Amino acid sequence: MGNFCLPLSAKDGTTALLKAANKGYNDVIEELLKFSPTLGILKNGTSALHAAVLSGNIKTVALLLEAGADPALRNKANKLPAELTKNERILRLLRSKEGHRKS
Template structure:
């Protein structure tokens, strides 16, 4: 695999990165318009000005960089993009702007995480709805098999879980270690997540010997929730 090579940083480029990070639009425009700072200049990790502005949620800087021709789909050495950064931190306006101007919704970090996965991890419901409406794959897992529904369940984001299930998320999708969203929610004690998952009749026997999530938690409310479903399914 060939190694990426990035442009050498200069004092003016460093000043542009500072402006993008702080949301100083006036300074950023001044530097870009000087003709001495490339709109797609990168740091030693391949981070661009657009990625920095997107990460921080500075929508005015993002719009200016896009207007000046920034390449929206450039990737860092770890696979990161401006869209991935904005999705990870729930910057709705930035995500919307990037998608409008052609951001690749299917780009992934080196570990396979997508923009939808990162938004699900953070519980950013508006961003998730936008990504799904724009064609994001609801069941796209990371390399370790962790799907967006699984990570949302682990983090206790019940509304995100509900939306993903309604959009066709696989309720029984397991990570490479065999754990499912229901098991993780039970272990974590997230009653509201379990309630949403149970509405879609997930498989309760999900480990060897049909071990149930109910047997792995000491939360009595969760035990009652799971057993209320377990009984009818065995009859």
């Protein structure tokens, strides 16, 4: 097998981290955060945390928050990650991290 290189981001800003967050690939997220801790934002303002919230995967949301994702970051539609879900467990997790950031 030869060496190959995957693009780190697409023209719209999509990164491997954003794709993994959207799909709930937590093992991939953990590895990506070790080598490239940037949490990346798409041109439309969507962050990896927004993508994880939309996917509904609470473990992914928790993983990104622990890595420093900002739950108070709005996308270009002026939406917070918490405004993109009705999942009570995810909302509680996001709000608990918002509280820690304010203090």
